[in-house]
Amino acid sequence: MSLQPFDTCKTFRNEIDICGMFNRIAPRYDLLNHLLSFGQDFFWRRKVAKYLNSSRNGRLKILDLATGTGDLLISLFRENPKITKAVGLDISENMLAICREKINSHKLTEHISLIQADAAAIPFPENSFDAVTIAFGIRNTADTFETLKEMHRILRPGAISLILEFSLPANRILRKCYLFYLCRFVPLLGRVVSGDNYAYRYFGKTVENFYSADDFCVLMKEAGFLNVQANQLTAGVVCIYHGHKAEENTG
Numbered sequence: 001m002s003l004q005p006f007d008t009c010k011t012f013r014n015e016i017d018i019c020g021m022f023n024r025i026a027p028r029y030d031l032l033n034h035l036l037s038f039g040q041d042f043f044w045r046r047k048v049a050k051y052l053n054s055s056r057n058g059r060l061k062i063l064d065l066a067t068g069t070g071d072l073l074i075s076l077f078r079e080n081p082k083i084t085k086a087v088g089l090d091i092s093e094n095m096l097a098i099c100r101e102k103i104n105s106h107k108l109t110e111h112i113s114l115i116q117a118d119a120a121a122i123p124f125p126e127n128s129f130d131a132v133t134i135a136f137g138i139r140n141t142a143d144t145f146e147t148l149k150e151m152h153r154i155l156r157p158g159a160i161s162l163i164l165e166f167s168l169p170a171n172r173i174l175r176k177c178y179l180f181y182l183c184r185f186v187p188l189l190g191r192v193v194s195g196d197n198y199a200y201r202y203f204g205k206t207v208e209n210f211y212s213a214d215d216f217c218v219l220m221k222e223a224g225f226l227n228v229q230a231n232q233l234t235a236g237v238v239c240i241y242h243g244h245k246a247e248e249n250t251g
Contacts (some may be wrong), residue, residue, distance in 0.1 A: 022092035028194040045072050048164050049079035060130040061085045064120040066137020070099035081145035088114045092145045135164040137207045148223035157248040168209045
């Protein structure tokens with residue numbers, strides 16, 4: 001059954017300048033990620049890296065969308081010796097500036113290049129990458145469905161897409177507690193630490209109004225991905241979505 005690609009997060013994205021928001025919060029972005037996830041973000045990124053490690057044989061060229069300060073990119077290189085080249089793409093120059101510093105400190109400058117661009121309009125030809133990843137960024141793109149189609153377009157046949165994103169727990173009591181945390185505590189701590197009055201209220205709204213895991217899987221299939229699955233982590237507060245581009249038909 002086809003899912004109408006209606007993006008419920010667009011209302012919130014259209015209220016603000018996404019690029020400007022991430023430029024403002026960049027200096028405290030990593031600290032808040034670690035605090036607000038109680039350190040689970042390290043575990044989540046390692047899980048994504050392990051999915052990639054088991055996905056293909058041979059050397060890999062990867063694209064990381066909404067790369068931010070580069071934590072996922074660095075995790076991918078730590079866990080996957082098969083990666084030879086990577087591109088990190090982000091709309092925020094301030095986030096990319098921090099990412100460059102991290103790449104330099106990890107001695108990965110020969111392997112990773114960074115570009116400032118929109119994930120919904122990826123500036124690469126089709127069939128360019130062996131894997132595409134995005135962590136906590138697809139909620140913030142200009143159009144979720146267009147971004148998925150772009151991810152599918154730039155993948156080589158048989159390649160994998162890995163998406164790490166927040167979700168809502170299925171358990172009603174846990175979901176209620178989690179929403180209270182998102183809507184009350186997260187904005188308060190975000191404001192205190194980052195000095196931004198809106199960014200972490202926006203965060204809670206987009207998590208609450210994003211696609212359910214089932215609906216997002218349908219959307220990935222509509223964008224062309226095969227073998228789509230959602231794997232919940234940490235009682236369902238995040239999901240790793242993965243899907244493949246079809247192999248070339250050589251018959």
